[in-house]
Amino acid sequence: MVLPSSLKPCLLLIFLCILNVSTIVNSKPSKEEPVLFGGNFQALYVMGDSLVDSGNNNNLSTSVKSNFAPYGSDFEGGKPTGRFSNGKTIADYIAIYYGLPLAPAYKGLSEEEKNNITTGINYASASCGVFPDTGRRLGECLSLSVQVDLFKQTIDKNLKKNFKTKSELSKHLAGSLFMTAIGINDYVFYYNKTTDPDEFANKLLHDFLMQIKRLHGLGARKFFINNLKPLGCYPNVIATTVPRGSCNDNLNLAVANYNIKLRKSLSHLKKKFSEASFLYSDYFSFMLGLRGPSTNQVSSNLMNSTSPCCPSVYDGGRLTSCKPGSSSCKVPDTHIFFDPFHPTQLANFMYSIACFQQRKICKVA
DSSP states (O other), X not given: OOOOTTSOGGGHHHHHHXXXXXXXHTXXXXXXXXXXXXXXXXXXXXXXXXXXXXXXXXXXXXXOOXXXXXXXXXXXXXXXXXXXXXXXXXXXXXXXXXXXXXXXXXXXXXXXXXXXXXXOOBOOOTTOOSSTTTTGGGBOXXXXXXXXXXXXXXXXXXXXXXXXXXXHXXXXXXTSEEEEEOOHHHHHHHOOTTSOHHHHHHHHHHHHHHHHHHHHHHTOOEEEEEOOOOGGGSHHHHTXXXXXXXXXXXXXXXXXXXXXXXXXXXXXXXXXXXXXXXXXXXXXXXXXXXXXXXXXXXXXXXXXXXXXXXXXXXXXXXXXXXXXXXXXXXXXXXXXXXXXXXXXXXXXXXXXXXXXXXXXXXXXX
């Protein structure tokens, strides 16, 4: 859903009033649509990084946290939850679309709460990735393999108490949606100018698919797979490009190479696991689309696509981020990015429109 370029920024608030969550809820696909768009899922299990972390890092020994203002200013109650945005994440909007509760952070749940939840849990952890050591220099985080380990614990210790027979448990798992959004931090921490892009992508994809196969072995059958974002167009990168604000095309090409391999691999997995379904979400193209028609020029988009809302004065420094006490913009929805690394709630909402209503970026593999 694209705003006409003639609109003034002040009209953005009118746009927001028109585009509300009911748009998603009321635009469910017909019964003839593939099950991943139209099915009634029993639960949403989320695995990923800070794009979809709903608060797990709050309870980890790490410097990578967002459980402080101004994060969460537009979330329910206006309080920070540990989500790296001013409001909801794309995982939240996926839950809303399918009529499910927002998946709570695993690390924030008591054992009693874990025993009672059958509508999904969020295992995502900011700064982590597919490789086991990604992000560890910043503190504790949950790599993808650890997240799958925790999900296995959920089955063994919690779900088996709710589903008394193996058949009932298998039906629940097969009828649940498993979302992944992870891998970009592996590029952040380990990819550089001397890295062979093919070798890196192949290794990352191999390790990622190992965990998808593990989930399948545990009973997962419906997968919602996000590809990786255009890292070369994010504020922390474009602050140092020439001209300032232009994308790092070489970095984007490396990420795009992985995304192409990922999509092809899902088609192969579908043939191997005929009872499984894979939805491929082209998050890369979506974020480029928000930026504007050109990837290598400074954007002229209505929304600010080159600097974050927080901090409101951004110097592009590697250690500059949104911190407790940081000044932030007055209207986050005029920005694509809330902080140098993560989108605003509006950008996340626009993703859900592009995925579920327009069907432009989400395709069954």
